[in-house]
Amino acid sequence: MSVQFNKGYLHRYGALFIILIILFDLFFIIGSFKGVLYFLEIEETNDYLFTLALTLIIFLTFAMSLSFYRSFRTTPILSEIGELFLYWGSTFVSISTLVYLFEQKMPVSSDILVLWFSVSFVCLAISRFVLRTVAYSLRKVGHNFRRVAIVGHTEIGESLFKSIQSNKWMGLHFVGFFDARNTKRDARLDQSFSHEQFEVLLSKIARNEVDIVYITLPMSAQKRIQMFIDQLSQTNVAIYYAPDFYSFDLLRASWDSIDGQPLVSIIETPLLGDNNLIKRLMDIFISSAILLVIGLPLLLFAILIKMDSKGPIIYKQKRYGLDGKSFIIYKFRTMQSNPEDQVFKQAQKNDSRITKHGKWMRKYSVDELPQFINVLQGRMSIVGPRPHPLALDDEHQALIRRYNLRFKVKPGITGWAQVNGYRGETKTLECMNNRIRYDLEYINKWSVYFDIKIILLTFKSVIKPVNAF
Incomplete structure (x- = not known):
């Protein structure tokens, strides 16, 4: 029996799911704080509660202002843990500095802070691994998938397809290649792949069979890209453009912006900041x-x-x-x-x-x-x-x-x-x-x-x- 692919509850109730993750994080932070005080046999005073409340505010400010609470569907777990370490570590540095500067009003010893932050980080990291395990288990039986289509049978399109196929943990189900041309645009492309006409994609979207569309046409095809975007924007699918920057032989490419204008670095040193x-x-x-x-x-x-x-x-x-x-x-x-x-x-x-x-x-x-x-x-x-x-x-x-x-x-x-x-x-x-x-x-x-x-x-x-x- 074939597996039925569907978006599942995690997509339909995405906002609620994010709220639950935030609540779980707060639960682990507060729980580890109380656990450390209990383990060290220290009385929970108003000074400690003030430090706890300030920590929660600082952590949530870092995390939410830098979009930590978002979908990590296409992000490896170690990258997510790295971001968590960055924001939680920044919170630790901030609280430690405040405790040092205002010792009388925040009489919390460094030993308590180090133990609390260490235990909290371990708990937060384990929760991420558990969540990923549950999500992957659901995806193995066809739940919580996003169905993706690729417009433009190009070299970068095939590369994107191979990445989707080799990273099942992302929960992306490939629907197919679509293009407006009847022939393949490059003889170097894998001849085993085939593509359907763009009109077929529109009909699949109308039947709610596609969630995300990746456009992988070369940047020289601006008019056709705009035409596809105009037609797709009348639907409910998410649209992404995958520019072929690899033709420029990138060196440490990254995104930047000036006053809201997106920029991509073609050649840059990795040793900044x-x-x-x-x-x-x-x-x-x-x-x-x-x-x-x-x-x-x-x-x-x-x-x-x-x-x-x-x-x-x-x-x-x-x-x-x-x-x-x-x-x-x-x-x-x-x-x-x-x-x-x-x-x-x-x-x-x-x-x-x-x-x-x-x-x-x-x-x-x-x-x-x-x-x-x-x-x-x-x-x-x-x-x-x-x-x-x-x-x-x-x-x-x-x-x-x-x-x-x-x-x-x-x-x-x-x-x-x-x-x-x-x-x-x-x-x-x-x-x-x-x-x-x-x-x-x-x-x-x-x-x-x-x-x-x-x-x-x-x-x-x-x-x-x-x-x-």
Whole structure:
């Protein structure tokens, strides 16, 4: 027997459902507060009740002003939990500040606040997981679905279809592709897909068989898009337009606005605002800790370099950094010092210029350790695209498309390209092209967790080095 797909109560009574979620949140916050006081055997005074009431007001102000209470149908659960942590954490900071400033009127100890906020967050997060589990269980038997149609059999339309099909938890039931053309617009499209005429979609909408319509036509088809919107706006379906921004090769795309005018960033750095602060604090903490640990070994390496050959211990060279501005990079010297050699030449396998100790230093990236000083100076980061010699950058800027986009973030001691095997000499243009591809992928996907993943993978690549000589 086929499953009957229907919207269900969660859609028909959406406003009531949101109110229930808010009430549940308040219940968990109040319940955890009373539970903590009971556990610690603390009397519930008017001062505590005042703090509780103020907390509820601040939390709801943050959450409702930033549209936290909305449909998370197409949002992964971890993203929802992340938003919850942001708003509840902001509330914690606000209340802690007020308690500190008005200690006499709000005599609540920091231990109580930390325990209360921790217990509340766990309860709120668990409630989200339970709600998602219930909603998904309903969707498995055909309830609480939204029926979606795609207007425009295009590449981005097929991509959207595949996302809907592979994320069943969203509860979206695909009705079909619809277009005004009789033939497919691109030979590269999957030939197994077919589409019906737009008039068929209108008849399905009239029979209440479609809830959402996604328009995936190219932006060049403005007149046809407007025609479809005009006709669909006479119905009760929700209408979304999926612009094909991918044709612009986006880098960290995001939405913005100026005085209500929507804008989309085509190319931007991921390290703006709090992201920049978090990464900088992470760089300072890690580089400081590492320099404290390797202080004595650095002194030993310096002595070995001095005994091995004549020349400076630290090799200094100009590199391009953030926004293409040059800086001086520090490395242990691993080659014979030759002031007359002014022509840049990449180190090669069995390079005669490499010193005896320089060989193993380069293999296990010991020569890179002084760059933690560059990180403390703010000129580099722990993780980022590896900085190239200026001559190498100048040579490839004209040869590789989007090469300069790697300068949107600070260069790093280690990077996504390096842990994927693209380190050392770049013999061919294809090799450099692949390295840049990984660099741009890192910028597009940047997150704190991604940085931590790369740092952990770096330890593996140091133990079993590839292309290091």
